[in-house]
Amino acid sequence: MNRKLFLLVTVLTFLFLSSFILLAAQSNQSKSSAHMKRKIVIFQENILNESARDELIRKFGGVKIKDLDLINGMAVLLPPQAEAALAKQVGVRKLVDDLIVEAQTPVKVTTKKIPVQPPETLTWGVDRIDADLAWNVSKGTAVKVGVLDTGIDLTHPDLKERIKGGYNAINPLKSANDDNGHGTHVAGIIAATDNEIGVIGVAPEADLYAIKVLNRQGKGYLSDVIEGLDWAISNNIQVVNMSLGSSSGNDAFREAIIRAHQAGLVMVAAAGNAYGGAVSYPAAYPEVIAVSATDAFDNLASFSSVGSEIDLSAPGVFIFSTYKSGSYGTLSGTSMAAPHVSGAAANVLATPVKSSYDWNLNGAWDPDEVKALLEDTADDLGNPGPDPYFGSGLVDVEESVTGYQTNP
Numbered sequence: 001m002n003r004k005l006f007l008l009v010t011v012l013t014f015l016f017l018s019s020f021i022l023l024a025a026q027s028n029q030s031k032s033s034a035h036m037k038r039k040i041v042i043f044q045e046n047i048l049n050e051s052a053r054d055e056l057i058r059k060f061g062g063v064k065i066k067d068l069d070l071i072n073g074m075a076v077l078l079p080p081q082a083e084a085a086l087a088k089q090v091g092v093r094k095l096v097d098d099l100i101v102e103a104q105t106p107v108k109v110t111t112k113k114i115p116v117q118p119p120e121t122l123t124w125g126v127d128r129i130d131a132d133l134a135w136n137v138s139k140g141t142a143v144k145v146g147v148l149d150t151g152i153d154l155t156h157p158d159l160k161e162r163i164k165g166g167y168n169a170i171n172p173l174k175s176a177n178d179d180n181g182h183g184t185h186v187a188g189i190i191a192a193t194d195n196e197i198g199v200i201g202v203a204p205e206a207d208l209y210a211i212k213v214l215n216r217q218g219k220g221y222l223s224d225v226i227e228g229l230d231w232a233i234s235n236n237i238q239v240v241n242m243s244l245g246s247s248s249g250n251d252a253f254r255e256a257i258i259r260a261h262q263a264g265l266v267m268v269a270a271a272g273n274a275y276g277g278a279v280s281y282p283a284a285y286p287e288v289i290a291v292s293a294t295d296a297f298d299n300l301a302s303f304s305s306v307g308s309e310i311d312l313s314a315p316g317v318f319i320f321s322t323y324k325s326g327s328y329g330t331l332s333g334t335s336m337a338a339p340h341v342s343g344a345a346a347n348v349l350a351t352p353v354k355s356s357y358d359w360n361l362n363g364a365w366d367p368d369e370v371k372a373l374l375e376d377t378a379d380d381l382g383n384p385g386p387d388p389y390f391g392s393g394l395v396d397v398e399e400s401v402t403g404y405q406t407n408p
Contacts, residue, residue, distance in 0.1 A: 202343025
């Protein structure tokens, strides 16, 4: 073999072995990452600074996803074998799962999208809760409502006038535009504009903020929900609608909800779509207004979760509203019931404080005061008094805003 041929063979062999080693390393790294779990670490106050926290996670083979300032925590990818040891480290208070949360719409629902702008209609849900009878007093003007969901169609003709901002907690470098449709549907129920096309929301002059925490499949992580709540607090959002849920809660979820409540956020959440099963989280937390779904005959929807945590009920069956790509569609779910209540809360916040509910005498609506008013003015359904199906009853916007009821 001559010298040139020998060198060529040597180089080719080296390149082959290098590529093989690199591919093997990448494969091992991929396998390692695949076995890592998403966790949320909650740190003790004033023990570790940010760099010390980052170093601690690296020490145990973890990868930082994002900081969660609202709960003094961090979302991480962590090798399962490191969990027990990390949880015992100085400065670490809790280590919990980064739970999966999902949009609360039943799977088997037919959605008919309408690609053109139809003439404006008053949907049966908005009509049933007497929202239109309250508009001479309040339309939720300038109340800031955050929609924690799949985003909102930012250019929808029936919503763009109402959308005042947003945030993508999944990827802050991208917009909060809706790539699923669920969040846009929810937003239209809350505050679709009175503009002669499509639909009218419960609070048609409220300001909408798209807070994207769910992906195009309608799924997401608790850490993104926590970041979304933190963004809402930082941007002085007054009402947040969470038509999403998880079958379980944990300390990270609980602490985030408590701190959001303490910050003054009125939080409304879908009860879940597992009839006979437990109310989902965050609706199950006492600081959150949990909403079950009803049909056009005031019956409990066949899919609605029930339980002692239910606070109110609202229309959630065959609800027509805005949808992605400038269209409209019909969906069912407790996801559709919750925004009826969020719109009602916006209307309340846009009215002067009723002295009997200003418990703190601070001249402003607090979350517990809004919740109490909506419960006290709800139309009782089912057995007399609060029950695990309808809570205090069907939300009544007219009575909550005006103090009287035209139609029962």
